Amino acid sequence: MKKPFLHNVETDSICQPPSPSVIFVDRAFRMLARLGVILVFSLIVVLVLEIGIKALPSIQKSGLDVITGTVWDVGQQKFGILPAIWGTLYSSLIALFVGGFFGISMAIFLTQDFLHPRLAAIFRAIVELLAAIPSVVYGLWGIFVVIPAIRPLTDELNESLGWIPFFSSTLSGPGLLPAALVLAIMILPTIAAVSQDALRAVPLRTKQAAYGMGTTHWEAILKVMVPTAATGIFGSLVLGLGRALGETMALAMLIGNSNQISLSLFAPANTLAAMLALNFPEAGPSEIEVLMYAALVLMLITLVVNVLGSMIITYAQRGMK
Amino acid sequence: MMQQVATDTDAQPAVLAMDCKLNRIFYGNFLAVRDSHVPIEKNKITGFIGPSGCGKSTVLRSLNRMNDLIEGFRFEGHVQFIGQDIYGKGVDPVVVRRYIGMVFQQPNPFSMSIYDNVAFGLRINRYKGDIGDRVKHALQSAALWDEVKDKLKASGLSLSGGQQQRLCIARAIATQPQVLLMDEPCSALDPIATRRVEELMTELKKDYTIALVTHNMQQAMRVADTTAFFSVDISGGSRTGYLVELGPTSQIFGNPREKLTKDYISGQFS
Amino acid sequence: MNETSLPESTPSLQRKLEGRALRSMLLSILVWISAILTSIPLFSVLYMLSTRGGARLNWEAFTELPPAGFEMGGGFGNALVGTLFMVGIASLIAIPLGILAAIFLAELGPNSKLATIARFSAKVLAGVPSILAGVFAYATVVVTTGTYSAIAGGVALAVLMLPIVVLTAEESMKMVPKIMKDAAYGMGCTHTQVIWKIVLPTGMPAILTGVMLAIARASGETAPLLFTALFSNYWLIQDGRLDAMNPTASLAVLIYNFSGMPFDNQIELAWAASLVLVIIVLIINAISRIFGKPKF
Numbered sequence: 001m002k003k004p005f006l007h008n009v010e011t012d013s014i015c016q017p018p019s020p021s022v023i024f025v026d027r028a029f030r031m032l033a034r035l036g037v038i039l040v041f042s043l044i045v046v047l048v049l050e051i052g053i054k055a056l057p058s059i060q061k062s063g064l065d066v067i068t069g070t071v072w073d074v075g076q077q078k079f080g081i082l083p084a085i086w087g088t089l090y091s092s093l094i095a096l097f098v099g100g101f102f103g104i105s106m107a108i109f110l111t112q113d114f115l116h117p118r119l120a121a122i123f124r125a126i127v128e129l130l131a132a133i134p135s136v137v138y139g140l141w142g143i144f145v146v147i148p149a150i151r152p153l154t155d156e157l158n159e160s161l162g163w164i165p166f167f168s169s170t171l172s173g174p175g176l177l178p179a180a181l182v183l184a185i186m187i188l189p190t191i192a193a194v195s196q197d198a199l200r201a202v203p204l205r206t207k208q209a210a211y212g213m214g215t216t217h218w219e220a221i222l223k224v225m226v227p228t229a230a231t232g233i234f235g236s237l238v239l240g241l242g243r244a245l246g247e248t249m250a251l252a253m254l255i256g257n258s259n260q261i262s263l264s265l266f267a268p269a270n271t272l273a274a275m276l277a278l279n280f281p282e283a284g285p286s287e288i289e290v291l292m293y294a295a296l297v298l299m300l301i302t303l304v305v306n307v308l309g310s311m312i313i314t315y316a317q318r319g320m321k
Numbered sequence: 322m323m324q325q326v327a328t329d330t331d332a333q334p335a336v337l338a339m340d341c342k343l344n345r346i347f348y349g350n351f352l353a354v355r356d357s358h359v360p361i362e363k364n365k366i367t368g369f370i371g372p373s374g375c376g377k378s379t380v381l382r383s384l385n386r387m388n389d390l391i392e393g394f395r396f397e398g399h400v401q402f403i404g405q406d407i408y409g410k411g412v413d414p415v416v417v418r419r420y421i422g423m424v425f426q427q428p429n430p431f432s433m434s435i436y437d438n439v440a441f442g443l444r445i446n447r448y449k450g451d452i453g454d455r456v457k458h459a460l461q462s463a464a465l466w467d468e469v470k471d472k473l474k475a476s477g478l479s480l481s482g483g484q485q486q487r488l489c490i491a492r493a494i495a496t497q498p499q500v501l502l503m504d505e506p507c508s509a510l511d512p513i514a515t516r517r518v519e520e521l522m523t524e525l526k527k528d529y530t531i532a533l534v535t536h537n538m539q540q541a542m543r544v545a546d547t548t549a550f551f552s553v554d555i556s557g558g559s560r561t562g563y564l565v566e567l568g569p570t571s572q573i574f575g576n577p578r579e580k581l582t583k584d585y586i587s588g589q590f591s
Numbered sequence: 592m593n594e595t596s597l598p599e600s601t602p603s604l605q606r607k608l609e610g611r612a613l614r615s616m617l618l619s620i621l622v623w624i625s626a627i628l629t630s631i632p633l634f635s636v637l638y639m640l641s642t643r644g645g646a647r648l649n650w651e652a653f654t655e656l657p658p659a660g661f662e663m664g665g666g667f668g669n670a671l672v673g674t675l676f677m678v679g680i681a682s683l684i685a686i687p688l689g690i691l692a693a694i695f696l697a698e699l700g701p702n703s704k705l706a707t708i709a710r711f712s713a714k715v716l717a718g719v720p721s722i723l724a725g726v727f728a729y730a731t732v733v734v735t736t737g738t739y740s741a742i743a744g745g746v747a748l749a750v751l752m753l754p755i756v757v758l759t760a761e762e763s764m765k766m767v768p769k770i771m772k773d774a775a776y777g778m779g780c781t782h783t784q785v786i787w788k789i790v791l792p793t794g795m796p797a798i799l800t801g802v803m804l805a806i807a808r809a810s811g812e813t814a815p816l817l818f819t820a821l822f823s824n825y826w827l828i829q830d831g832r833l834d835a836m837n838p839t840a841s842l843a844v845l846i847y848n849f850s851g852m853p854f855d856n857q858i859e860l861a862w863a864a865s866l867v868l869v870i871i872v873l874i875i876n877a878i879s880r881i882f883g884k885p886k887f
Contacts, residue, residue, distance in 0.1 A: 030782060442779075
């Protein structure tokens with residue numbers, strides 16, 4: 001038995017060593033917190049393992065054929081997810097171009113003294129509200145607003161410029177372009193928020209130095225502010241891409257779920273996430289295995305992109321200090 | 322059982338509240354302080370002075386094992402306190418801190434009412450008596466009672482900087498700790514508030530033992546009974562603090578034995 | 592000496608609208624236009640919600656069961672209950688666990704190897720597509736219990752909430768000033784006492800903000816529920832008995848299902864349900880803002 005410190009000291013002081021119950025509670029609580037952390041860490045491991053193990057039979061059976069296959073036919077037991085991978089990347093890249101342009105413009109607009117602070121607060125709230133709207137609501141809005149709105153334009157483009165592969169079909173309803181546009185709106189807040197952080201992190205002295213040289217407002221922005229914040233802005237685009245790749249509902253509702261590989265912006269397509277959403281509820285055992293395979297592919301793609309994005313942003317933040 | 326140690330400048334044997342004999346203090350691989358023997362006399366104010374980086378705060382914070390909260394901290398040596406070594410085997414730092422109170426550089430009241438701030442220590446020590454009485458007494462001792470008696474429910478953070486620091490002192494002394502460690506308690510205060518806290522310290526030493534770190538030599542001269550001068554040794558390529566000289570304040574400032582001390586107090590080296 | 596003089600032809604200091612000034616103006620107009628274009632979708636969504644959704648938003652919508660096929664009338668009462676119930680289950684799992692983990696990350700072992708790994712895991716988890724949370728809950732809960740259920744839906748939502756709670760709660764606790772914690776440690780508090788008496792009360796407003804954001808996010812999620820909770824045309828509580836182990840309706844899945852139906856009645860209900868869902872999400876967001884920034 002260890003002799004506790006000060007156990008035998010008689011003092012008239014109010015000070016007392018903590019009671020055994022306090023010490024016990026302290027130990028127990030710290031253990032519990034450690035357990036909580038271990039659980040959080042193991043969750044991601046279990047998540048990857050669970051999907052990986054369930055995908056294993058399909059990986060063993062068909063190997064890379066699933067990734068390179070272009071036909072999805074349950075009747076023939078043919079499962080190829082290449083069109084879905086293509087659609088995932090294609091729609092995300094378009095969304096990244098559109099969302100990236102508007103997101104970065106918005107970040108410049110909000111951080112580079114274009115606005116009275118009160119007006120800036122309103123625009124900032126608009127961006128935050130855009131982020132708050134659930135994706136299924138965007139999907140609904142896409143069906144009833146975006147598709148009818150862009151249809152005349154797409155018909156026009158197809159008629160006059162149909163020889164360009166991008167415009168080589170008509171928009172019969174759902175399709176790649178409306179899905180990508182809605183996706184762009186959904187990733188815009190992420191890009192705007194992270195880019196704003198990057199632009200705000202540029203030290204004031206850098207900005208003052210630029211103005212001190214007699215640059216105009218825009219010369220300062222384009223030649224000094226944006227290049228200085230470039231790494232962070234790039235990171236915001238990578239994170240935006242990560243979000244786009246994994247987004248499900250808006251795409252499931254708008255892209256048309258057609259397993260074809262086409263350059264046309266107006267043709268229906270498919271994405272990995274949308275495929276999971278649509279096929280999972282009614283899938284048989286062999287289909288589930290392949291869907292798990294698809295989930296694993298989606299997981300790996302988004303994991304790589306997200307980790308890359310976080311690393312770029314961490315690197316950018318270190319550079320600023 | 323208090324230890325009796327005779328210091329060579331004092332004919333009377335001094336009663337020690339603490340006796341710190343440290344060989345080395347490390348942060349990771351960095352040797353922060355070495356070879357310092359710092360006795361803390363009972364019912365006296367012991368002032369720690371020295372240039373920045375000399376380890377005076379590190380030594381002070383070792384006296385109630387606050388440094389144990391810093392990763393990589395290692396203490397080699399002994400600190401005797403009520404007949405026991407606070408760095409002895411099986412000693413819980415939490416227990417040590419209950420008996421040795423601390424006042425910090427920045428006033429740091431909790432974001433709770435003035436009353437709850439002072440009652441905090443009483444509650445964690447499961448004080449059975451009248452908490453209200455104790456709170457009042459502590460606030461009176463800290464010369465804050467008259468200013469706050471009508472707003473005990475107000476947040477501790479609503480007070481001015483000087484009041485906040487006195488509140489922190491009241492909070493520390495409410496439990497009547499054996500020793501009070503004060504780490505540059507006036508560095509964030511204006512001259513008037515500083516003056517009040519200094520007066521308070523001289524009042525408090527009737528009942529408490531105080532160890533005080535200060536970067537202000539005048540303050541040490543005004544309030545400290547004993548002064549410990551630390552310096553920093555940069556010969557080994559790194560900056561290691563050590564105790565140069567310790568003695569009655571009048572002797573340290575009037576007739577220092579060491580040349581380093583003399584240079585420092587005459588302002589020839591910072 | 593000669594009297595001093597300025598050079599004869601000084602450059603004009605006036606700004607001329609040519610060259611770089613003109614380009615500046617064009618660029619400014621461009622960002623203004625793009626900012627306004629960015630706002631249009633939001634106003635369009637809000638307009639559609641209030642006109643098409645508002646038109647159908649009556650008492651019946653909240654109290655009735657979803658209509659089948661050609662049926663007229665009906666509502667989404669069971670879906671609203673289902674959403675609240677599943678978000679509740681998710682909160683019960685994710686909030687305590689998340690805050691507990693955050694306590695370790697912020698206070699107990701911020702620099703430990705375990706904390707570094709767990710923090711990284713939480714960040715990775717935050718970026719995992721929501722549909723994969725559904726796949727996970729399907730593989731673990733649905734397959735094991737053999738049925739789609741509210742529990743499975745709740746677990747899927749909890750997976751999404753957890754990283755948000757962990758990361759925001761850790762940040763909130765780290766904002767509690769170190770000197771305040773030092774004061775408590777200096778008085779001889781155990782770690783647990785410092786956490787419960789100082790860190791949690793002081794950081795609570797900021798922690799709640801993060802918790803509310805996580806709840807808002809979970810309330811609007813659809814993908815993870817599609818094949819975990821599925822959907823149901825019946826009440827969650829029938830004959831006074833809670834039926835958590837059967838398919839359960841939710842607002843989000845109802846919107847998705849009805850959006851593809853060829854019946855006007857269902858589509859009107861989808862808009863009304865969207866309006867309700869957005870209002871719920873916005874209210875939770877607003878509450879999180881009331882807690883606002885901590886006041887120290």
